Amino acid sequence: MFTRFTKEEKAIHYPADRRMHIGVKPYMKVLFALLILLPLAAAWLQFWITGLPADPVGISNSTTPADPAGFPMWVNLSHWVNFFFLVLIIRSGLSILVDHPRLYWNNGCKPGTDWIRFTPLKQPKDKSWTAKEDARYISPVLGLPGYRHTIGIARSWHFITVPFFMLNGVVFIFLLFYTRQWVRLVPTSWKIIPDAWNVFVHYATLHLPVEPNGYYQFNALQQLSYFGAVFILAPLAMFTGMAMSPAIENRFHWYPKLFGNRQSARSVHFLIMIAYVIFIMIHVAMIAATGLVRNMNHITLGTDDTGSLSGLYIGIAIIFITGGMGFLAHWLSWRKPRLLQQLNAAINENLWRVTLNRFKPKAYYNKKDISPYFWANGKMPASETWQQLAANDFKDYKLKIGGLVDNPVSLSLQELKDLGMKQTITMHHCIQGWSGIAEWGGLPVGKIIELVKPHAAVTTVAFYSFGEGLYGGVYYDTSTLDNCLKPQSILAWEMNYETLPPEHGAPLRLRIENQLGYKMVKWISSIEFLETHESIGKGFGGKNEDDEYFDLLANT
Ligand SMILES: Nc1nc2c(c(=O)[nH]1)N[C@H]1C(S)=C(S)[C@@H](COP(=O)(O)O)O[C@H]1N2
Numbered sequence: 364m365f366t367r368f369t370k371e372e373k374a375i376h377y378p379a380d381r382r383m384h385i386g387v388k389p390y391m392k393v394l395f396a397l398l399i400l401l402p403l404a405a406a407w408l409q410f411w412i413t414g415l416p417a418d419p420v421g422i423s424n425s426t427t428p429a430d431p432a433g434f435p436m437w438v439n440l441s442h443w444v445n446f447f448f449l450v451l452i453i454r455s456g457l458s459i460l461v462d463h464p465r466l467y468w469n470n471g472c473k474p475g476t477d478w479i480r481f482t483p484l485k486q487p488k489d490k491s492w493t494a495k496e497d498a499r500y501i502s503p504v505l506g507l508p509g510y511r512h513t514i515g516i517a518r519s520w521h522f523i524t525v526p527f528f529m530l531n532g533v534v535f536i537f538l539l540f541y542t543r544q545w546v547r548l549v550p551t552s553w554k555i556i557p558d559a560w561n562v563f564v565h566y567a568t569l570h571l572p573v574e575p576n577g578y579y580q581f582n583a584l585q586q587l588s589y590f591g592a593v594f595i596l597a598p599l600a601m602f603t604g605m606a607m608s609p610a611i612e613n614r615f616h617w618y619p620k621l622f623g624n625r626q627s628a629r630s631v632h633f634l635i636m637i638a639y640v641i642f643i644m645i646h647v648a649m650i651a652a653t654g655l656v657r658n659m660n661h662i663t664l665g666t667d668d669t670g671s672l673s674g675l676y677i678g679i680a681i682i683f684i685t686g687g688m689g690f691l692a693h694w695l696s697w698r699k700p701r702l703l704q705q706l707n708a709a710i711n712e713n714l715w716r717v718t719l720n721r722f723k724p725k726a727y728y729n730k731k732d733i734s735p736y737f738w739a740n741g742k743m744p745a746s747e748t749w750q751q752l753a754a755n756d757f758k759d760y761k762l763k764i765g766g767l768v769d770n771p772v773s774l775s776l777q778e779l780k781d782l783g784m785k786q787t788i789t790m791h792h793c794i795q796g797w798s799g800i801a802e803w804g805g806l807p808v809g810k811i812i813e814l815v816k817p818h819a820a821v822t823t824v825a826f827y828s829f830g831e832g833l834y835g836g837v838y839y840d841t842s843t844l845d846n847c848l849k850p851q852s853i854l855a856w857e858m859n860y861e862t863l864p865p866e867h868g869a870p871l872r873l874r875i876e877n878q879l880g881y882k883m884v885k886w887i888s889s890i891e892f893l894e895t896h897e898s899i900g901k902g903f904g905g906k907n908e909d910d911e912y913f914d915l916l917a918n919t
């Protein structure tokens with residue numbers, strides 16, 4: 364409706380194959396089934412043998428009402444603000460998810476080891492299959508912005524909204540403990556566990572227990588689940604999200620290990636989203652089942668009124684506003700993508716620059732960590748020049764290095780090798796979600812900088828490729844001079860102790876380990892030293908930043 368795709372964009376964003384398929388590995392199906400069925404079976408068994416647990420059930424922190432004030436306005440406001448942002452976060456998260464529609468427990472994302480896939484396709488074994496080809500379509504009704512391979516815009520939404528979600532959470536938790544409202548949510552006695560179980564036996568066997576007046580306090584199961592949503596799900600979502608960041612992984616190697624590895628963190632991040640969705644569904648159902656009108660007055664007006672329909676109407680209005688935001692977000696996504704990209708950068712790029720970027724990335728991995736499989740990405744160069752060079756094993760290859768330098772040079776592979784070599788084993792973080800650990804060997808970019816002597820005004824280094832971007836035009840990307848001087852920045856001609864294979868960027872590719880994968884230009888043809896990245900391409904610092912609205916990280 365608001366989208367106007369060109370022919371090229373349509374082929375990518377709105378492909379012929381828009382099938383949705385969810386394939387779960389049998390062992391995970393069994394696990395999920397057990398997680399649901401075991402408690403249900405136990406509840407029914409208890410009900411058949413001993414009958415329902417006696418009333419009154421499960422009013423844990425029961426001696427004092429939480430707060431005679433009932434629902435103060437800040438609780439109601441933060442509840443709905445939370446809902447508003449959670450919807451945006453989940454929807455943009457779904458768009459990000461389907462850009463690499465597979466989840467794993469292993470870092471290397473080896474084909475066939477995904478425990479769940481959101482694609483009917485299995486990777487073909489007989490031909491190359493890039494991560495971009497593997498991306499799937501999701502309806503814009505579900506995903507924000509939806510369609511296929513719209514991860515740049517989706518990430519803008521995700522990272523613009525996350526800070527607000529977190530800020531709201533922090534204010535909520537602060538006020539919770541500043542007032543006595545915390546008594547409502549935080550259990551103070553282990554008795555809450557048997558109490559919550561008793562409530563569960565009621566619900567599971569289709570009975571409603573005697574409920575406390577929710578205006579003052581919740582039943583034990585309700586309290587536990589609210590506590591879980593606030594104090595377990597939200598922080599875990601934040602922590603697993605951070606574990607996927609290359610900037611964090613390369614500096615604080617131990618961090619993603621808290622969740623196993625980067626891919627299990629991604630899996631857990633997804634499962635938390637599922638937990639939120641299940642929570643919301645049960646929460647809404649229970650709100651309706653236990654006195655919709657009165658409950659809605661609690662959470663909107665903050666009154667214990669049983670007659671007035673105002674609360675219900677306000678709640679419905681807020682849900683409509685949140686739905687309306689979906690339309691606005693759709694419009695912004697396709698009409699003002701640059702605005703979103705820049706807003707995201709204004710918030711997060713600056714945050715990164717003053718925090719994480721002060722630490723040096725390190726390489727920590729050992730030979731034994733090297734992934735058995737490494738996804739490839741991007742279009743192989745169609746250029747005749749590259750193909751002729753490749754046919755002759757790149758013996759005639761010359762890397763041109765120029766721009767604002769005292770000593771422009773043109774170097775063959777042998778001349779580059781004579782300048783020195785460094786080997787590192789690092790993890791590659793593709794923006795789409797997959798990762799892989801590999802050894803890379805090549806010349807530190809710092810050595811090139813020493814050799815060509817950039818002018819004092821130089822801040823940025825551009826790397827141009829023989830290959831093209833997704834929508835045509837030369838693939839390129841830029842990095843700050845500062846980043847290029849970091850020890851892990853190398854021009855690699857070796858991968859896993861062998862000559863860099865064509866699909867991974869032969870004869871030369873960039874490795875710049877504190878960055879996402881798209882910054883690491885493959886099939887490099889030339890390097891240019893610049894005063895600013897704004898003078899080349901469309902001025903956003905790279906082909907993907909120009910055409911696909913990827914994160915503006917060029918200068919961090
Ligand atoms: N020239 C060129 N370089 C490129 C790309 C591309 O499309 N063209 N894709 C980038 C992306 S998105 C990733 S994830 C990595 C993938 O490197 P690999 O194929 O060796 O795994 O290359 C980066 N470098």
Ligand SMILES: [Mo]
Binds near residue numbers: 880
């Ligand atoms: Mo990527």
